[in-house]
Amino acid sequence: MNRLALLLGLTLTASACQLNGAQTRGAYDIREGQVVAETRPTPLYTAHFVIRGMVADADNLYVSGLRFADTGEGEGEKEGAGEPTGVIVKIPFLGVPETLAEGAFVPMTNLELIDGWLYWHERHDSPDGRGLRALSTDGEHFERISEISGHSWSIQPDFVYFTRPDDEIDEGGFYVLARDGESKPKLVARRRGVVRSLLASADGSKLYWITRQRRDGTWGVYEWDGKRSGKELLRSDETFASIAVDGDDFLWVTWDEDEGEPLHSLYRRPIAGGDTQVLTRKRGLPGFMEVFADDSHIYLTTVRGGELRRLPKAGGEIEILAGSGDREVTSNRFNLFWVDDQQVYWRGK
Numbered sequence: 113m114n115r116l117a118l119l120l121g122l123t124l125t126a127s128a129c130q131l132n133g134a135q136t137r138g139a140y141d142i143r144e145g146q147v148v149a150e151t152r153p154t155p156l157y158t159a160h161f162v163i164r165g166m167v168a169d170a171d172n173l174y175v176s177g178l179r180f181a182d183t184g185e186g187e188g189e190k191e192g193a194g195e196p197t198g199v200i201v202k203i204p205f206l207g208v209p210e211t212l213a214e215g216a217f218v219p220m221t222n223l224e225l226i227d228g229w230l231y232w233h234e235r236h237d238s239p240d241g242r243g244l245r246a247l248s249t250d251g252e253h254f255e256r257i258s259e260i261s262g263h264s265w266s267i268q269p270d271f272v273y274f275t276r277p278d279d280e281i282d283e284g285g286f287y288v289l290a291r292d293g294e295s296k297p298k299l300v301a302r303r304r305g306v307v308r309s310l311l312a313s314a315d316g317s318k319l320y321w322i323t324r325q326r327r328d329g330t331w332g333v334y335e336w337d338g339k340r341s342g343k344e345l346l347r348s349d350e351t352f353a354s355i356a357v358d359g360d361d362f363l364w365v366t367w368d369e370d371e372g373e374p375l376h377s378l379y380r381r382p383i384a385g386g387d388t389q390v391l392t393r394k395r396g397l398p399g400f401m402e403v404f405a406d407d408s409h410i411y412l413t414t415v416r417g418g419e420l421r422r423l424p425k426a427g428g429e430i431e432i433l434a435g436s437g438d439r440e441v442t443s444n445r446f447n448l449f450w451v452d453d454q455q456v457y458w459r460g461k
Contacts, residue, residue, distance in 0.1 A: 140205070141460075146170045147205040148446040148460045153435045156449070157203050157456040165223030165232065166451070168444040173203040173456065174212075174230055174249070176219040195239070200230065200247065203456070212251035216240060225249070226267050233261040236279040244274060258289055258297060264309035268316055275307050282306055286321060300340050305332055308352075313383070314359055320345070322355055333362065345383065358405040360384070365400045365412070376400040378412065378423070392423055392430050406443065406461070413438035420448065433459075 141148045149156075161179035168174070178196040198217035203209045212230075218238035224231045229246045236242040244261040247254050262275030272289045274297075276282050285302035289295060301307070305323030312319055319336040326332065331352045334342035350366035353376070357363075361380050368375045376399035381388040391410065394400060398414040400421075405411065409422040412430075420436040423429075436459065437450035449458045 143446055146444075146446055149205075149458045151460045153437075153457045153459050155455055156205075156458045157209060159201070159451075159454045159456065161197075161199050161454075163440055163451050163454065163456070164219055164221050166440050166442045166449060166456070167223050167225040167230070168442055168447070168449055169225060169249075170444060171205060172249070173205070173442075173449055173458075174223065174225060175199075175201045175203060175456070176223045176230075176232055178218065179214070198238075198240075200232075202249065202251070205458075210251070212249075213247060213254075217245075219245075220263060222263060222265075224265075224267070229255075231257075231265070231267055233263065233265065233274075236277065242277055242279070244272065257291070258287075260287070260297060262286075264311075266310045266312045266316075266319055268312070273310055273319055275310060286310060301334070301336060301342055303341070305334075309355075311355065311357055314357055320357075322352060325351070345385070346381070350377065353400065354402045356403050356405065357383070358410070363403050363405060363410060365403050367399060370395060374399050376415075378403065378410070402438075402441075404443070406445070409461070411441075411443075411448075413441055420450070435459075 139150055139154055159175060159177060161177045163175055163177040165176040166173060177199050179199050180196050197214055198219050199211065200213040201209055201211050217240035218234055219232040220235060222232060228249050230249060231246050233244045234240055234242055243259045244257040244265060246257055257272055260277050262277050265272060265274035270291055272291060273286060275286050284306045285299045286307045287297040288300055289297040305326050307321045308324045309322050310319065321334050323332045331348045332344050333346035334344050336342045346362060348366055350368040353365040353367050355362060355364035360382055362383055363380050366377050373395050374397055375393060375395055377393045378391045378400060379388055380391055398416045398418055400412045401415050402413040403410065409424055412421040417439050420433045420438045420441060422431050422433060437452045437457065440451040442449050447458050447460055449456060
């Protein structure tokens with residue numbers, strides 16, 4: 113690993129963005145040593161760039177995005193101002209934002225936080241070149257993990273798994289890369305449907321992939337056998353919108369039609385097999401999109417953006433979180449975060 117400034121030429125600076133007003137007394141609480149926002153939406157941060165990804169831990173929100181020439185004071189005078197500048201910012205819940213990286217790179221829409229490292233991928237048209245990148249949350253260490261990568265990946269201590277890049281002919285399969293600094297990516301599982309996305313089991317010991325629509329009109333979920341193939345665990349005649357692992361269960365959203373109207377459904381089933389539960393359905397637009405869960409609730413975003421919905425795991429009616437948003441939504445144990453017109457909001461769960 114080397115310092116980010118040496119490898120990418122990214123500028124480590126004090127944040128050029130600003131906190132949208134300091135949190136006032138009473139706007140947050142402390143629970144089990146962690147900051148918890150009020151249950152009403154509260155502005156947390158104003159970004160003077162286009163936000164592309166967000167992720168949170170117990171104490172900070174991390175935001176990635178692109179700064180264009182016309183979005184900041186004096187930017188038009190910079191050399192090469194026509195090209196966007198990549199930005200990664202660390203936003204303490206109680207403190208001043210800090211720019212961890214800014215320079216000639218284009219982070220795509222996924223930003224993940226794993227064991228103190230931020231991960232993102234860059235396409236072939238990024239000035240830094242395509243591939244998967246990692247930056248420590250203190251901004252001190254940078255790792256160029258691969259020179260190719262698609263939009264979906266799973267990070268493990270010894271291996272990285274990722275889908276094929278957008279500029280590569282996709283005939284199926286995904287890549288496996290040993291994290292030894294010497295190995296080259298290996299393409300596996302090519303004959304089990306074109307891979308749309310990857311996800312890991314809750315303990316990281318198993319890897320699953322979701323196919324795109326297959327020739328028979330179905331979608332499938334496979335468990336990788338560790339070699340060149342896998343076992344089909346789940347099959348659907350309805351379009352997969354999203355899928356998530358929640359402990360020992362799969363949660364997934366599908367799209368279909370019912371009497372000429374869009375039908376959106378949320379399902380749950382044990383990964384090991386068993387009965388499939390229909391948790392909720394919605395006819396008409398806007399329909400369900402992404403699904404994620406915490407200890408108490410299952411959350412749903414919508415196709416066209418809007419307020420966040422949630423369903424109690426213990427049972428009950430679906431609830432709309434009034435005043436919330438579901439664009440670039442992320443969460444930690446006690447809070448939800450989302451973006452509305454470059455303004456980041458948060459609220460307690």
